[in-house]
Amino acid sequence: MKKEGWSKKQIAQNYELGRPLDAELAITLFEKISEIIKTDYDNKALLDAGCGNGRVTLPISKKYPNLKIVGIDKSEEMLSILKKRIKDNNIGNYKAINSDLSKIDYDENHFDFSLISSVLHSMKNWREILGEIIRVTKRAGFLILISEAGDMYDIGLGYKKSKKRDLMEKFWTKYIELRNKHNIENARDSQVGIRWGLGHPELIANLKKEKNLDSVNDFTIKWKKTFKIRDFMKIVELKCWSSMFTVDDEKYQKIVKDLKEWIKEEKISPDAKCVSNFIVNCEVVKLR
């Protein structure tokens, strides 16, 4: 049997490391959504479809104790982290369910909100999953679609060639160079579903075509985040991005080795600081 080149447990534990959206930003997002759609979250139900370890909705459950949250994810590893966090924080309004989104065990028109964050780009059957999410969401309820972009993703996923102006750009350019050197597939090829990027144009077009869309509001939040070179190395070593964990491990370890050597040769301190710009986009879709 082919050895899996990555540990699901390791990814679940370090998931936040490779992703900039944090608790504070999640709360800002939900405050903005509430302003836009002119509603509060009291006694409402929210589905987090593919909730992972609860990165986005766990902070929301603390902030809005009267919002009933259901997180569904097929990864046992992600859910065991989430369940531990729910227990440790004594949270009473979050139910974490280990299940596949292609068959959601709820009646039609159940949820007031369904949140989709960084999920559909890894799913070939995203249309089927979207249909199932819409089925359990109320008519006149809302889909909350979250997408993140940032300079380090743009370079580290090979979307943008950088001018290597600073250390952040140099590091991720080197990483892509090493992927090419070791004949590793293009980082973007790991995305088998919706294209990773800002916004969900394909999804919105699908909702329009299926006549499920009433209206869309969207907004963005921009911020900067500082990382150390050792954080970038951890993202790479722990294979935090999906474009990393799908790579054959033997080949992948060559990148890790070469990157470490490059850091030594260039005399870069592991504590050297790098800044990346980020942007999160939120589309609030009213269903009909």
Ligand SMILES: C[S@@+](CC[C@H](N)C(=O)[O-])C[C@H]1O[C@@H](n2cnc3c(N)ncnc32)[C@H](O)[C@@H]1O
């Ligand atoms: C990139 S993570 C995003 C997690 C979370 N939404 C966030 O933004 O932090 C994608 C998650 O979708 C889950 N997932 C992928 N396909 C799924 C499916 N068919 N059913 C349930 N969960 C799924 C994965 O297990 C993983 O935890």
